[in-house]
Amino acid sequence: MTPEHSQFHPDIVEAYRRLGESAGFGWRDEQVRLSQEIMEALLKGRVLCAEAPTGTGKSLAYLIAAIAVQGIREREGKDVMPIVVATNTVALQAQLFDKDIPVLTRMGFLGSDDMVLAKGRGRYMCLHEAQRIAGHPLRPIQRQEDLFGFGSEELDPRMPAEKRGAERLLGVWRAGAWQGDVDAWDGEPPAIWEAVRSSPETCIGEKCWAYEKACPFYSARRSLAGARIIIANHDMVLVDLKARRNGAEPVFPVSDYMLVIDEAHHLPSKAVEHAKTRIAVRDGLYLARQIAELAEKCAPLTPLSVLVDVTGWYQVLTSRKFTRVIRDLGGWLSNVFPDAGAGPYHRFAECPEDLAVLISEVTRPGWFISLTLKKVAHALGHVAATEPELARKLEVESLSLSAKLEHYLSGLKQFADQDTSVRWVGVETHDRKTQYTICTGPLEGAQVLEPDLFAVISRTVLVSATLRVEGDFSFFARRAGLPSSTRYLALPHIFPYEKSVLHIPRLGMRPPRDPQGYARYTALLAAWLSANIDPREATLVLFTSRQIMEMTRARMAHPLRAQVIAQKPRGHQSQVREHRARIDSGDGSVLFGVATLSEGVDLPGAYCRHVIITRIPFEHPNDPIREAVREHYGSEHFEANIMPEATRKLIQAAGRLIRRETDVGRLTLLDDRLLEIERVGRMLDSLPPFHRIADAAALSA
Incomplete structure (x- = not known):
């Protein structure tokens, strides 16, 4: 180890030395330091919040730290x-798995089973549901090697589309x-796919x-246990x-784990979205009808009356009282909000x-119905083999309805709870x-992350290229609920x-707040773009509104x-491919x-020579949670939330230029407010150097 490398752990230094000799990676102090800091945080059991600008090589840095x-x-x-290691999206997961990990595997840092790609339940087919839709008996399927073209045979075109689709999937899997x-x-x-994908409501x-061997989801989940x-x-x-907070089955089949969160600037808003509840009142009526229909199907199974440990279970499931009280709830809402004319939602400080x-x-009756459904499902699992297919089908239906009903009831209860931060009726x-x-949600991500993440998993690293605003981590730290002991690294x-x-021309008009100014504004934008875009090169123009675009x-x-x-x-991959193809030609x-x-x-490179940002991406309080945040912060809201979030988004957008x-x-x-409002102009200080x-004449010179 050379003297200048003595500040780093020998395992980290050795990993980068091998990468340099075998894979041609150059030594970067910033990247090696990031690995060192992540390694120390995970070993010492503390939270690290690290900003690593584009080009640092953060993916490789945290993977090497994890291996060390x-x-x-x-x-x-x-x-x-x-x-x-948690990225922001499934696509970024795949990119990490296909790009960085193979390098480490080829060099012997990782064995073939050491690292596993985890996906949510909904990415996998439920064989049980596919069988049900295809009309097959709910029993084991014998898989065969594809020696004779199984799964590629022609299906009867007269078959219903849904059944034909399920048959096709089962055939290819088989x-x-x-x-x-x-x-x-x-x-x-x-x-x-939506009908056959695995879900907790039907599983x-x-x-x-x-479950034991064939299920695509559980087979994939078991592979995580040894990773x-x-x-x-x-x-x-x-x-x-x-799931861990609620005592349910966790996603990761391990008792404890260390955590690295990439693209961490998304985490607070993701936490808010996950904590939201949205319950359509009329769904309760649909559930009541489905439950009553289930009871009618179960009634002929004679042993059920003996096995169900609920007196009058049939009366419980077919009772009209539940339907009546849901109608009463809907009636109250229709009296208060007769139509959507007064607005799409109405917030309540208290229920x-x-x-x-x-x-x-x-x-009250809903929870008892849910319990009864579970007991009916248990009884169906013990019904004599007179009609096993029917009993198994009704068992699944009972458990599914119970899960849906509990979700419905929990959402209503949360609306009434005093501790709920934001509640509204859509x-x-x-x-x-x-x-x-009936809707609820937290005010900020910190209300979710403090108790669920940082109080549970102390060995947590958060890393991103954009965590600071004006050189300060405080905005992100507050939104994420970071503990006071957090170590920060920039x-x-x-x-x-x-x-x-960086060119800041004057357009001659500030971005309009309402559609009345759109015509003049877009005419000015179009004229400037037509005069200043070089048609021979690659240009990316970013808008904050599809209509304006x-x-x-x-x-x-x-x-x-x-x-x-x-x-x-929907999506942008095909447009990006077309853009690249034009430049390649x-x-x-x-x-x-x-x-x-x-x-x-x-x-990178020739694929983008000019980035034009047409408007500073200020958020507007157009949903109940943002309105509640604005009211909570009062006169400080612009400085505390609007400016920092717009600055972060501006940094992200500007980052498209240099890759x-x-x-x-x-x-x-192209936003005149940068030139006319001092506070807005200070956003520029957060951009790279x-x-x-500031004028077109200087640019052309």
């Missing part, structure tokens, strides 16, 4: 506690050509014939933490007393029918940003308008996009 931690614990004779993972399906996910666990490193995503971690009484009148009118939803920029230009595109000068590729409402290309293109899109050390280009900010100019 496992090796050190093993040498010390300690149990090998698994490390969960032939061994597919393991039931939707991401491994050849082509677009089948239309039937009967150990009672299913497929040293589990590659997951934020959603899975949040579901796992909630009105008479509404709380109505909710109690729904939940009002929607369709075909002259008004529908009501690494310097890697890329030579000073070689690229489409209006601007329509007003652009014709020659350039033909070069514009506009992001579609030697043509220019202009890619128009909204928020999802402002982050996570990698267009590699050799990249150079231009970043243009571009060479800054």
Whole structure:
């Protein structure tokens, strides 16, 4: 070890030395330091919050740290506690698994079974549901090797589409050509997928014939048990933490784990979304009807009356009282909110007393019905083999209805609870029918993360390229609920940003707040873009509104308008591929996009020479939780929340320009508020150190 490397752990130094010799990776002090800090945090059981700018190599840094931690614990004779690495999305999981991990595996840092890709339950087919939809008996399927084209045979076109889709999936799985993972399906996910994917509401666990060996979900889940490193995503971690809090089956089949959260700036908002509840009042009526229909189906099974440990179970499941109290609840809401004319939602600081009484009148019989359904399901599992197929089918239906009913009742109860931070009633009118939803949510992610994450998993690392605002971690720390003992690390920029230009021209009009100003604003935008975009190169233009994007595109000068590729409402992969193909063929290309293109899109080198941000991405309080946050912070809301979040998003969007050390280009900010409002102009201080100019004449010179 050289003297300059003595500050780092020998295992970390050795890993980077081997990477340099065998894979051509250059030594970067910033990357090695990040590995060192992560290793120390995981070993010492503390929280680390680290900002690592683009180019640091954070993915490799935390993987090397995780490997080093496992090796050190093993040498010390300690149990090998698994490390969960959570990215923001499934796509980023796959990128990590396909790009960085193979390098480490080839060099012998990892064995083939040391690292496992974890996916949510909904990514896997439920064999039981597929059998039910296809009309097959609910019994084991014999898999066969695909020697004779099993699964590729023609299906009767007269067969109902849903049944035909289930038959196709079962056929390909039975032939061994597919393991039931939707991401491994050849082509677009089948239309039937939503109906056959695994879900907690339909899964009967150990009672299913497929549970032990065949079930795609449980087979994948068992593979996690022996893994040293589990590659997951934020959603899975949040579901796992909630399950552990509620005493339910966790996502990760381990008693404890260490945690590395990548793209951590998303975690607070993800936590808020996961904690929201949304209960459609009318769903209770559907459930009551389905439960009564189930009771009618169960009644002919004679032994059931003896086995169910509930007196008058049939009367409980067919009682009209539950339906009546749900109608009373809907009636109260319709009297208070006759239609959606007064707004799509109405917030309550507290649950009105008479509404709380109505909710109690729904939940009291509801919980008893749910308990009865579970006892009916248990009895169905012991019914004599006179009609085993029917009994098994009704058992699954009973458990599914019980789970749905408990979700319904829990949402109503949460609305009435005094500790609930934000509660509102949604009002929607369709075909002259008004529908009501009972909704709740936390004020900020900290209300979820403090008790569920940081109080439970002390060995946690949060890393991202954008965690600070104006050089300060406090905004993120407050939103995430980071403990006071958290260690903070901010690494310097890697890329030579000073070689690229930041241009802030004056458009002549501030972005309008209402649609009345859209016509003039988009005309000015279109004129500026038409005059200043070089049609021979790659340009990315980012908008905060799809409507503004489409209006601007329509007003652009014709020659350039033909070069514009506009992001579609669903996804952006195909537009990015088309953009890249144009550049590869030697043509220019202009890619128009909204928020999802402002982050996570990698267009290095010639694929992006000019990024134009048309508007500072200030959030507007257009939903109940944001309104509640605004009221909670009062006059401090703009400084405490709006400015920091807009600054973070601006940094993310600006980061689309420089993706590699050799990249150079231009970043243009087309928002006059940066020039006219001092506080807004200070946002520029949080951007990387571009060479800054403020007028078109200087740019052309």
